[in-house]
Amino acid sequence: MMRTTRIALTHNARQTSITLLQQVLADALDLRLATKHAHWVVQGPHFQQLHELFDNLIEPLDAQIDSIAERLASLGSNPDGRVQTVAKTTGLPEYAVNYKTGFDHVAALADRFAMLSNSSRTAIDETASAGDAVTSDLFTETSRSLDQNVWFLESHLAA
Numbered sequence: 552m553m554r555t556t557r558i559a560l561t562h563n564a565r566q567t568s569i570t571l572l573q574q575v576l577a578d579a580l581d582l583r584l585a586t587k588h589a590h591w592v593v594q595g596p597h598f599q600q601l602h603e604l605f606d607n608l609i610e611p612l613d614a615q616i617d618s619i620a621e622r623l624a625s626l627g628s629n630p631d632g633r634v635q636t637v638a639k640t641t642g643l644p645e646y647a648v649n650y651k652t653g654f655d656h657v658a659a660l661a662d663r664f665a666m667l668s669n670s671s672r673t674a675i676d677e678t679a680s681a682g683d684a685v686t687s688d689l690f691t692e693t694s695r696s697l698d699q700n701v702w703f704l705e706s707h708l709a710a
């Protein structure tokens with residue numbers, strides 16, 4: 552459902568943006584919960600460092616989540632951040648409960664932050680082609696932020 556708005560975008564541009572924004576919102580909320588879960592359950596000799604690292608990843612993710620949700624609202628849609636919706640629609644794989652080492656968690660989070668970053672990157676061009684340069688700019692910012700989180704995680708996996 553789209554509310555009418557004074558924002559001068561075509562119906563198609565708004566619909567394209569709303570669909571992509573809602574999907575990234577659901578994936579990002581899933582990843583936020585998975586990252587907090589990792590923050591709580593990680594164990595091993597690098598506990599303190601990884602425990603803090605995982606929390607540090609959440610801060611920029613939260614900022615992107617809020618921007619994405621409020622862009623949906625600005626475009627006349629109701630962002631759906633309910634846990635039931637997230638569980639039904641997330642595109643990310645379920646976070647396993649049996650990761651053993653800290654590095655298992657780092658690799659699992661690196662995979663998921665990269666998935667989200669890469670889907671946001673695809674959305675940059677899709678929203679721009681549909682005529683919504685502002686949402687495209689938001690996806691650019693989201694990808695930039697997520698790419699940095701991927702770097703933080705991948706740096707721990709370097710040999």
Ligand SMILES: [Fe+2]
Nearest residue numbers: 590591602606
């Ligand atoms: Fe904590």
